[in-house]
Amino acid sequence: MNDESSTDFIRDIINHDLETGRYDRVHTRFPPEPNGFLHIGHAKSICLNFGIAEEYGGKCNLRFDDTNPSTEEETYVQSIIEDVRWLGFDWEDRLFFASDYFDQMYEYAVQLVEKGRAYVDDLSAEEIRRYRGTLTQPGTNSPYRDRPVEGNLDLLERMKEGEFGDGEKVLRARIDMAHPNMNMRDPVMYRILRATHHRTGDRWCIYPTYDWAHGLEDSIEGITHSICTLEFENHRPLYDWFLDQLGVYRPRQIEFARLNLTYTVMSKRMLRSLVEGGQVSGWDDPRLPTIRGMRRRGYPPAAIRDFCQRIGVSKSESTIPMELLEHCVRDELNRTAPRYMGVLHPLKVILDNYPRDQVEYMGVENSPEDPAAGTRQVPFSRVLYIEREDFREHPPKKYYRLAPGREVRLKNAYLITCQEAIKEDGEVTALRCTVDPATRGGDAPDGRSVRATLHWVSAPHAVDAEVRLYQRLFTVEDPAGQGRDFKEHLNPHSLRTLTSCKVEPAVRELASVERFQFLRQGYFCVDPDTAGDHLIINQTVELRDTWARISRQMAKNR
């Protein structure tokens, strides 16, 4: 499918590597750190890595980068596994952990020490920082930099054996303290850290830093193309240096620009802060761009994959409009979601000329996009609910829904005419209407047409539901980049809870993962908070609303 269309710069590089024989296969990996939940930015990386492997008939590993036990936990491992799987990808038997390679990494470190390419440093963290110099000034050599190999070997061994306190010593690469690339100024390879690791327990008290470990992990697994984000570009020379010094297999690292989305935040720190600060209900709050949040919101995995495909991949930093994600969700759901009727803001309608105790069952197609989805029977009776917005006592221009004296169609039911609005204290509380019995099913025998078709729910059959409506979490496009506390830009209306919604009975039977359309309203799904009779429904995304746009324009022109 990608053959006739164009490729991105990463696939160009891979094609080139395959043609020139640098590699004869493609093996990628997705390497999350188990210290948080995955979000849409990770989805981009996941789709890239697994997608490329699939396209080239290669493999993609899922590998946890668990080199820092002080922040990492087993629960994150489980949630990440779940999320990647939910997105639709499979790593077969290739689930790995950086911690699986701790012994090997230590071996490698000993080799570097033996070659005089690494040394144990007694400087404190603070001193190391000072000795590093600045962006414009070269650093200074540590007084311990020229320790003899034997001494280093001995000290490293004793670090490992736990003879020293946390932070007392580190192992450093011996490269160049004047290097213009700060990452090459003798980076730390091992730190002493007494923390229980989620997999290795208390077996180690020294842990490899990311810079030391990451390239080794890719090398050990025989990764051909290590795809990562832009901020690691300056680290690539270091990874290559380590691998070259060791004389081991070298993957090619390719960096791409991470995803930014408007009206949300993507950094782990900010997401965590929202969760812990109680601004959202948890990591799976439907307003969050986390995989779990989007899942609970009702975003289909196929839509997320489609989105990741459409945004492409490049090295230029960009921000994608949230509208594109929503477009992808609508696009997918339009094709796949069955239609139901639900009234969010109920307005009672009494059909004066309809027999009091009569109930008819109307045949309704489940999906106009998919005839194979079949039909269902929806009860219709003398008292109904329609949407409050679908009636106006004094209809504005271009509004062609219900108004006194006006005729509209009730979807798959009858044409009705509004005779009178019943008011209490100036507010419309109910409508008295009449049906044209000759229009059962929704078609008029005389061929007359009506402009509007409304959704409805039979009052005696209606099921009560709580509906949660969501809007963007922030009021500004780039809440993280405003120079102030990003929480100042939280949208106070990001969650609106409607408690007296009336939905057709069939909705009660829907399992919590199913997604559906409420006709003319948008896409929704049942929230897992649903318990017993208390039905809770999440709004996934609104339908495109032309009338809303028209009325907005009219308001502006006035």
Add this chain to the structure above:
RNA sequence: AGCCCCGUGGUGUAGUGGUCUAGCAUAAGAGACUCUGGAUCUCUUGGCGCCAGUUCGAAUCUGGCCGGGGCUGCCA
């Protein structure tokens, strides 16, 4: 200030010296159709950061400039 990266319609991407009167998607605007003011269909608006150079020919190659971003954790 040193090192590294990036610069194509509003947004995101394709384009690898002629076939570029610069493609696609999205957004916006207009219309058609419709038992969802949904979907679908048609049309319209809108772009190669700048300046030199190489060349018969440059979005594409070279140089300079301008603009944006990253790098000074024992985080990843």
